[in-house]
Amino acid sequence: MRTIVIFMFVSLITASCQAETPAENASLRLVATYPLESVEGRIDHMAVDGQGQRLYVAALGNNTLEVVDLKKAKHSATIGGLKKPQGIVVIPESGEFIVASGEDGKCRKYDAAQKLLGTIDGLDDADNVRFDPASKLVYVGYGDGALAVISAEQFSKLAEIKLAGHPESFQLEAKGKRIFVNVPDAGHIAVIDRERRIVTETWPVKAARSNFPMALDEVHHRLFVGCRTPAKLLVIDTETGKTLSTLDCCGDTDDVFHDASSQRVYVAGGEGCVSVFRQADADTYKLAEKVKTAPGARTAFFTPAANRLFVAVPHREKQRAEIRVYETHPGKP
Numbered sequence: 001m002r003t004i005v006i007f008m009f010v011s012l013i014t015a016s017c018q019a020e021t022p023a024e025n026a027s028l029r030l031v032a033t034y035p036l037e038s039v040e041g042r043i044d045h046m047a048v049d050g051q052g053q054r055l056y057v058a059a060l061g062n063n064t065l066e067v068v069d070l071k072k073a074k075h076s077a078t079i080g081g082l083k084k085p086q087g088i089v090v091i092p093e094s095g096e097f098i099v100a101s102g103e104d105g106k107c108r109k110y111d112a113a114q115k116l117l118g119t120i121d122g123l124d125d126a127d128n129v130r131f132d133p134a135s136k137l138v139y140v141g142y143g144d145g146a147l148a149v150i151s152a153e154q155f156s157k158l159a160e161i162k163l164a165g166h167p168e169s170f171q172l173e174a175k176g177k178r179i180f181v182n183v184p185d186a187g188h189i190a191v192i193d194r195e196r197r198i199v200t201e202t203w204p205v206k207a208a209r210s211n212f213p214m215a216l217d218e219v220h221h222r223l224f225v226g227c228r229t230p231a232k233l234l235v236i237d238t239e240t241g242k243t244l245s246t247l248d249c250c251g252d253t254d255d256v257f258h259d260a261s262s263q264r265v266y267v268a269g270g271e272g273c274v275s276v277f278r279q280a281d282a283d284t285y286k287l288a289e290k291v292k293t294a295p296g297a298r299t300a301f302f303t304p305a306a307n308r309l310f311v312a313v314p315h316r317e318k319q320r321a322e323i324r325v326y327e328t329h330p331g332k333p
Contacts (some may be wrong), residue, residue, distance in 0.1 A: 003128055005008040006260045008086070011271075012204070013099075015101070015103050015229045016081065019197065019207055023086070025054055025240050026149070026286075027185065027264070027276040027288050027289040027291060027328075027330075028266075028274065028276065028289075028291045028309060028326040028327065028328060028330070029326060029327040029330040030208070030324060030325070030326055031308075031326065031327050032073060032324075032325040033051055033322050033323065033325070034068050034074065034075060034322060034323040034325070035053075035075065035118055035166055035320055035322045035330070036057070036059070036066055036068050036074065036075060036127070036321040036322055037075065037258070037321075038060050038062075039059045039062045039064070039066060039315065039318075039321040040060040040061055040084055040111050040315055040316075040321070041059070041060065041061015041062050041314065041315075042060045042066070042084065042296070042314055043057060043058070043059055043060065043061070043066075043313075043321070044058040044059075044086045044087070044312075044325065045058050045086060045087050045089065045255070045299055045301070045313035046299065046301035046310055046323075047088040047089055047090045047097065047126070047301065047310060048070075048090065048251070048303045048310075049090045049092075049095055049112070049270050050092070050303065050305055050306075051065055051092070051095060052095045053057050053069065053070040053071040054067055054068065054069060054070060054076075055067070055310060055323065056068075056072055056088045056097060057300075057312060057323065058085040058086055058087065058088055058099065058101075058247060059085070059124075059321075060084050060085055060086055060102075060176070061084075061176045061314070062211060063080070063081075063084065063085070064078050064079060064080050064082060064085070065078070065079040065080055065081050065082060065085050065088070065246070066098055067079070067187060068113070068323060075224070075247075077114060077262040079099075079110070079114060081329075082099065082104075082108075082289055083101050083102070083103035083104040083106075084102040084104075085100070085101045085102075085125050085128035086100055086101065086102075086126065086127045086128070087099070087101045087136065087141075088098040088129060089130060089131045089219075091131060091152055092130075092223055092265070093298065094111070094112065095111070095112030096109060096110060096111050096112060096117065096152075097109075097112075097127055097253070098110075098128060098131075098138055098152075098307055099129075100126035100129050100140050100142070101126055102125045102126055102127060105121060105122060105123045105124040105126055105142070105254040106119055106120065106121055106123065106126065106168055107119070107126055107140055107148070107150065107274065108120075109155045110114075113281070114230060117141040117155065118157070119148065119149075119163045120157055121269055122156065122157075123140055123142040123143070124142060124143045124144075124200045125142055125166060126140055126141075126142045127140070127141045127142060127166070127167065127168070128140070128141045128167065128168065128170060128187060128255070129141075129319045129331055130170060130171070131152065131313065132172055135151045136151065137149055137150065137151065137152060137158075137177065138150040138151075139170070139194075141166070141167035141168070141170060141181070142166075142167075143166065143187075144165065144166060145162060145164055145165045145167065145183070145206060146160045146161060146162055146163055146167070147160065147161040147163065147164035147167060147170070147179070147181070147192070148160050149161065150195065152279040154160065159197055161192055161197050161198065161199070162165065162199070163183055163186075163187030163190055163199065164180060164183055164185070164186035164188070164190070164202070165183045165184070165186040166183070166185060167181045167182065167183055167190075168181075168182040168184055168197060168211070168212045168213070168214075169181070169182050169212060169214040169255075170182065170214065171215065171216040171223070171327040172212050173216070173218055174218060175218060176218070177186055177193055177194050177195050178191055178194065178200075178238075179191075179192040179194050180192075180195065180214065180216065180223055180238070182204075182212060182213075182214050182225065183202075183211075184209065184210050184211050185207075185211060186202070186211065187211075187296035188202040188204050188205055189202065189203040189204065189205060189211070189214075189223070189225065189236070189241070190202050191203065191241075197262040199221070201241065203236065203241035204223065205227070205234065205243075206243070206326075207232060207234055207246045207308075208226070208228075208229060208230055208231075208232040208246070209227060209228070210225035210227055210228035210229045211225050211226070211227045211234070212226060212227075212228060212254055213226040213253055213254055213255045213256040213267075213294065214226070214256060215256040215257050215258040215265065216238075216258065217258045217260065217279075217282075218238075219260065219318045220240045220281075220282040221239050221282070222235055222236050222237065222238065222258075222282055223235075223236040223237075223245075224236075224256050224258060224265050224292070225252035226249065226254075226255075226256045226267055226269075227253075228251065228252055228253060229269070231248065231249050231250060231251040231252070231253065231269065232246050232247060232248065232249060233245075233246075233247040233248075233249040233253075233256070233265065233267055233288075234246055234247075234276065235285060237309075241317060244283060244284070245285055247277065247285060247287065249267040249269065249277075249287075250267055250269030250271050250272075250273040250274060250275045250290065251268075251269050251270065252270030252271050252298050253267050253268060253269040253271070253272035254268065254270065254298040254299050254302070255267075255298070255299050256268075256302045257301075257302035258279075259302065259328060260328075262328065262329055263279040263280075263302060263305075264276055264277060264328070265277040265279060265280060265285070266290070266300065266302060266328075267309060268293070268297065268298055268299060268300035269297075269298050270295065270297065270298030271293060271295075272294050272295045273290050273291060273292050273293055274290070274293055274294070274300070274309070274311065274326075275283050275287060275289075275290050275291075276288045276289045276290070276291060291318040291326070293311050293313065293323075293324065294313045294316075295316055295319070295321055296305050296313070296316055297311050297312060297314070297316045297324075299312045300312065303329070304333050307327060307328045307329045308325055308326065308327065308328065309315055309325075309326040309327055309328050310323050310324070310326075311324045311325075
């Protein structure tokens with residue numbers, strides 16, 4: 001069933017897009033744009049429901065969650081009543097989704113039909129959200145320094161894991177028990193044992209500051225950390241905590257993704273570009289291309305099932321708010 005769903009997902013997105021002729025050896029090819037009419041302000045993170053064919057967009061500055069129908073290739077709904085929504089995660093089996101809002105400190109759960117199922121309060125500055133399918137637990141970064149541990153099924157807060165500062169992006173091992181957390185105010189990466197729910201190590205980030213986005217290559221034991229001051233991509237060994245490479249990247253980054261099938265790393269930045277790095281092996285990385293996007297387009301979402309990178313473009317002057325969709329495998333440089 002999963003293979004069929006992925007095939008449909010790829011086919012429907014491809015069918016709905018306006019194809020362009022890619023440049024020779026292009027890393028990314030723009031194949032569609034989805035206008036977000038009446039959306040103002042900063043756009044934060046996104047998530048995809050592959051089975052329901054929906055893209056969820058946290059329109060932080062607009063205080064809404066925007067829904068894009070990927071099958072029909074158009075904006076389909078707006079969920080209001082939110083105060084600075086930031087993080088989103090989809091529960092794959094049910095199509096339910098969870099939205100974390102920073103200003104009101106709430107975490108809300110909706111069903112696939114966008115009906116509100118429950119709310120958890122008391123999560124000040126609720127930010128990034130992750131789902132662990134093995135344990136059916138949801139993790140939410142919030143406050144001056146904590147991850148909330150939430151039951152996805154009962155939708156109740158079970159515990160919290162203390163940190164030295166507000167957590168930004170974090171990643172869960174699929175085959176291990178660790179969580180890696182960017183804690184920029186503390187200038188380190190916290191390593192959490194999610195069974196014991198404690199921080200076991202902290203790895204100082206010395207090559208740059210403002211370590212916000214993060215991606216994980218679990219197979220090769222590599223962590224990719226985007227920094228803003230200066231604009232750098234750090235490659236870190238998850239066995240030792242040592243920084244192996246420091247690479248120049250697009251400025252004002254807020255999302256990083258590892259594409260295992262093409263051995264690439266995508267770094268989206270508000271400077272108005274996506275830096276594409278080629279992973280020759282676990283220790284060797286080279287900038288393949290810097291793809292121009294738009295000023296302020298610092299958040300993105302990569303879905304390997306469809307080989308698509310969604311980039312959120314905010315409304316600025318004559319530039320409308322929209323989602324740009326890039327095919328990620330046209331040239332494989």
